[in-house]
Amino acid sequence: MLFSLIVPVYNRPDEIADLVQSLNHQSDSGFELILVEDGSTVPCRAQADTASGAYGVKYFHKDNEGRSIARNYGIERASGDYFVFVDSDCILPPDYFAALRRRLEETGADCFGGPDAAHESFTPTQKAINFAMTSFLTTGGIRGGKVQMEKFVPRTFNMGYSREVWEKVGGFREMFSEDIDMSTRIRQAGYAPQLFRDVYVYHKRRGDLRKFWRQVHVFGMSRITLKLLYPGSMKLVHWMPALFTLGSAALLLLGIFVSPWWLLPLGLYILALWISAMASTRSIGIGTRAVAASMVQLYGYGTGFLRAYIWKILLGHGRDVDQEIRMRKGK
Numbered sequence: 568m569l570f571s572l573i574v575p576v577y578n579r580p581d582e583i584a585d586l587v588q589s590l591n592h593q594s595d596s597g598f599e600l601i602l603v604e605d606g607s608t609v610p611c612r613a614q615a616d617t618a619s620g621a622y623g624v625k626y627f628h629k630d631n632e633g634r635s636i637a638r639n640y641g642i643e644r645a646s647g648d649y650f651v652f653v654d655s656d657c658i659l660p661p662d663y664f665a666a667l668r669r670r671l672e673e674t675g676a677d678c679f680g681g682p683d684a685a686h687e688s689f690t691p692t693q694k695a696i697n698f699a700m701t702s703f704l705t706t707g708g709i710r711g712g713k714v715q716m717e718k719f720v721p722r723t724f725n726m727g728y729s730r731e732v733w734e735k736v737g738g739f740r741e742m743f744s745e746d747i748d749m750s751t752r753i754r755q756a757g758y759a760p761q762l763f764r765d766v767y768v769y770h771k772r773r774g775d776l777r778k779f780w781r782q783v784h785v786f787g788m789s790r791i792t793l794k795l796l797y798p799g800s801m802k803l804v805h806w807m808p809a810l811f812t813l814g815s816a817a818l819l820l821l822g823i824f825v826s827p828w829w830l831l832p833l834g835l836y837i838l839a840l841w842i843s844a845m846a847s848t849r850s851i852g853i854g855t856r857a858v859a860a861s862m863v864q865l866y867g868y869g870t871g872f873l874r875a876y877i878w879k880i881l882l883g884h885g886r887d888v889d890q891e892i893r894m895r896k897g898k
Contacts, residue, residue, distance in 0.1 A: 568671070570598035570664060570727075571647030575605050575637035576655040582771070583611040587618050589658045595665035596621035598651070601641040606631025635745045638723075639738035651727035656771040658686055663766065667727075670763045678728040678753050678760040680721025683770035695856035696772045696779055698844050699864040702857075705840075706808060706864070719762040720750045724770050732758055743789035751797055776860060780867040787871025791879050809876070812869030837862075 572590075576583055583602065590600060599622060602615050610628060618624045629640055642650055649671070653659070671679070685697035699705050721727075723746040728736075736756050739745045750760055773779040787808065794801040821829035840861050845854030878884050 568597065568649065568668060569647040570649050570651050570667070571601055571641075571645035572598055572651045572653065573601045573603070573638055573641035573645060574653060574655055575603050575634040575641070576607060576611055577605045577631070577634070578607045578609045579655045580609055580611040580614050582655045584614040584617065585658055586653075586655065587614055589660075590622065591617075591619040592661045593622070593659065593664050594662050595668055597668070598664050599623040599625060599646060601625045601645055602627070603637040603641045604628040605634060605637040633741040635739035635741040642733060642738055647730070649727050649729050650733060652723045652725075653768055654724045654770070657683070657724055658769040658771075660767065660769070663768070666766045667763065670766060674761060676761040676763075677732050677758045678721065678726075678750070679763050679766070680719065680726035680750075680760060681763045681766035681768065683724055683768050686769035686771075689769070689771060690774065691850075691853045691856055692775060692860070693771050693773075694848055694850075694853050695844070695860040696776075696864075697770065698847055698853075698857040699779075699860035700772065702840075702843060702847070702861065704836075704843055705861050706868070718754075719760055720747055721760050721762075722746045725766070725768045726750075726760075728753065728758075728760075732756070742792065743785050744793055747789075747793055748796065751793070751800065776863050779860065780863050783864050783867035784871035784874075787868035787873075788875040790872055791875035795879065795885065806872075808865045808869035809872040810869075811865050812873065 574583075574586065587600070590598075600615075600618060602611065602624070604610055604612075604627065606629065612626060612628075615624055615626045625641075625644060627640065627644065629637065638652060651667070667679075670676070683697070683701065685694045689697070723739075726746060732753060736749070736752050740748050742748060753760060773782055790801075790805055815833050818829050818833050837858055840858050841854055844857035844861075845851055848854055848857065
């Protein structure tokens with residue numbers, strides 16, 4: 568059983584250096600690393616060359632066409648029985664591939680994914696953002712956490728599938744939320760993605776809240792694209808950030824113009840976030856940043872969702888993937 572770890576990268580040599588360093592310490596070396604530079608002007612070839620001799624490395628540089636096309640490019644040149652995908656800003660624990668091999672031998676799964684976590688070396692902001700993206704008090708319950716609010720959907724920061732799945736389903740579409748689209752097509756083909764909670768990665772995510780806002784705003788917009796692609800796929804849980812955005816705006820207006828007591832529910836929720844974040848991170852400072860990150864996550868996603876819902880559904884402009892691709896390349 569050989570794993571092909573496929574990583575698209577665009578001007579992220581420092582991230583690749585950390586990823587390669589973590590791969591050099593894997594207890595199971597039965598994998599190859601496939602790095603696909605998607606038109607990078609700051610290449611990571613030197614960082615790729617620091618890989619140890621215990622595993623193979625394939626390095627490619629191609630024109631900039633988007634991360635999904637880069638992943639497909641890597642798949643077509645992979646030798647493994649399983650294709651594993653992580654983002655360039657991930658670090659793998661030493662037993663990642665050993666745990667993955669063990670879980671696949673136990674389950675025989677064709678498609679799988681795992682959660683993400685914050686490494687102790689991450690910045691306070693990165694740890695705060697990790698809390699916002701994994702906490703059940705935000706939307707973490709639908710991203711591979713301990714409690715799930717819908718069927719598990721692997722994400723490309725930590726997912727994989729067999730060569731058989733690829734031969735039947737094909738590659739990634741070049742769009743936002745391409746991993747959700749891929750997971751949906753895999754389910755429609757008769758496979759059942761499985762969550763391996765002990766096969767996790769350390770995920771750096773965005774380094775500041777402004778970039779984080781843009782990322783989650785686009786996530787919210789892409790949920791409407793998925794609804795148009797797959798009618799009936801929209802669930803109440805997907806509305807929650809938008810409902811929170813509208814509800815908190817209403818509470819704010821009522822608190823200003825009617826009575827300050829209307830602000831109490833929002834205040835209690837923020838307090839719960841703060842207490843949970845401090846307990847999770849064991850830091851008052853990071854816990855406080857996590858509240859801000861959680862607000863960015865909810866309002867960013869919620870406003871993106873509402874923006875796309877109004878434009879694409881209420882106003883009837885439909886799905887414009889080309890516009891989404893231009894937005895991503897321009898960020």
